[in-house]
Amino acid sequence: MTSLRDRMGRQLARWTGTGGFFAWWGHSLAAWLPRRWRLALGLDRGRLLLQADGDAVQLRLQDGDGMRDLARVPDLAAAGADVLATLLSPELAELPRWLLLPAASGLRRRLLLPAAAAERLRDVVAFEIDRQTPFAADAVAFDARLLGRRGSDGQLDAELVVVPREALSAQLDALGPLAGQLAGIDVAGGSGTPLGVNLLPQAQRRQQLDPWRAWNWVFGALALLALAMMLWQVLDNRDRAAQALQARADREARAARAVALQRQQLVDLVEGRAFLDRLRNARPTAIEVLDALARRLPDNTYLEKLAIENDRLLLIGLSSEASALVGRLEGARPWRSPALTGALQPDPRSGRDRFTLTADLAIAPAAAPAPAAPEPADAGHD
Structure with a gap:
């Protein structure tokens, strides 16, 4: 269940994390959901931040409620890779692990880019590192974030974030065996809140294996099958209801035809009796x-x-x-x-x-039949 929730969260984050309208739309929809629903869908599980502080590492949880401290590990390199499972609950230990760099370790530059650069923002800003920073592109870890769009011409207001690899290596060494388990590297802003970038190259980001993947496919197929059966049942119920309604209409139509036939027979009988009475009255007995x-x-x-x-x-x-x-x-x-x-x-x-x-x-002329009295109007049509 956790693996399915993680994958749904990553997929939804992929759909809503491209910036622009879809990002605003996705985050707005997610904000309307209750927190328990966001947790179930993997939209607000949060992430585990590892921040080096001298010889110790501060563990923090970032989720929809903000940031809060969890624990402080004096010597994480010596503690081993299983220290997080010992200190934290299983739910927190399974969260994605991110290295949070101090604000002073990074260099930030504002850029104005054309609207077409939104789809490949990271690749576009890679060509701006040599001109916007004193570092070469291969000497830094970098990423970019979208700050907004200009309403007049649609140009992108973006920010380039770079960190020298030497400073980054020192931070990774402080993590010890956990350095290879990172899902990303972020940089703290002026208030200590992460900027929302990922300096870790795509190839080095930890991809968690999903042991429930096959079962999730089975559950998904069963859900689709159940949905198809439900829709078929709904159609079958509607078809049965339509057939029952048609049968009832046929019965009522037959009854109405029988009543009409009896009424016509009665009218013919009355008219025939009246005709015979007129003939009898016109002839002498x-x-x-x-x-x-x-x-x-x-x-x-x-x-x-x-x-x-x-x-x-x-x-x-x-x-x-x-x-x-x-x-x-x-x-x-x-x-x-x-x-x-x-x-x-x-x-x-x-x-x-x-x-x-x-x-x-001596036969008298037959009197004309009296006109039929009009049927009383239905009171409901007054």
């Missing part, structure tokens, strides 16, 4: 026809057949006054236009004439 015939036919008239077919009335029978039947039947309310069909035929057995008489039923 059989009782009315029989009553009118009984009142108008003479007593010597006998009917053999009485039929109502559609709108026609058919009478077949025998009568002694067959020729006068048309006159008797005219003017009746249930029918109109009575007439004899064919010739009268004498019946020798009864002594009467056989007749066939037809008439049209």
Whole structure:
């Protein structure tokens, strides 16, 4: 876990340590995080400063809370490489170890450089050592730091820091076996706070091996797999919810269609019943026809057949006054236009004439259907 945190801290420091906007943006974001989160991400673990003070070495911790003294080792060269593990806690002993040089041991020069030099600031200032300092480039350990940018033309305000190798060798000798375990060399400012440079060449900086690297890759792969499974589960849940919603919508649509069909059937039934009622009310009933015939036919008239077919009335029978039947039947309310069909035929057995008489039923014009009452408006739309 510590190795993963260290590597994350180095990576984040690499992303945010190039200066300019990304440096400001990265440090600003990190400042908003709680201290425990910054420690977990490796952004604020700090570093262990070794500062030679005569024959002794002062151990200091620098982190987001500032600098504080940890211990003082009288003779670090004789104490051995394991003295830090004895004096400090394991968490502090694992911190990167930096040699802090006194302010008087270094030479600082302000430089104005073009904006394009920001990406390779250390390589650019290497050509300025001979002109800005009385030393040759191969006789000093050097680094540069970015102080700011000019808003008008974007030029860089940088500072060159050099330390003669002779003075540096004396400081390294005071560290004894710890000199080969340094992650960097910094120079103290006027207030004693480190400037934030690294005079140690890249090839000599200690690179801590990460025994958990393979496990971290495994954990990272598992995290990616878990993330993929989580996203797949979310998509699957959404798909299931969509299918359930579609099934519910289909059920409600089928129910709505069934209700609409039943409503239409009911409307058709009501309209058909009303149509039949109108037809029935417009036609004379059989009782009315029989009553009118009984009142108008003479007593010597006998009917053999009485039929109502559609709108026609058919009478077949025998009568002694067959020729006068048309006159008797005219003017009746249930029918109109009575007439004899064919010739009268004498019946020798009864002594009467056989007749066939037809008439049209008196059908009143059908009344127009009453308009349907409008459905009451939904109270929710008032």
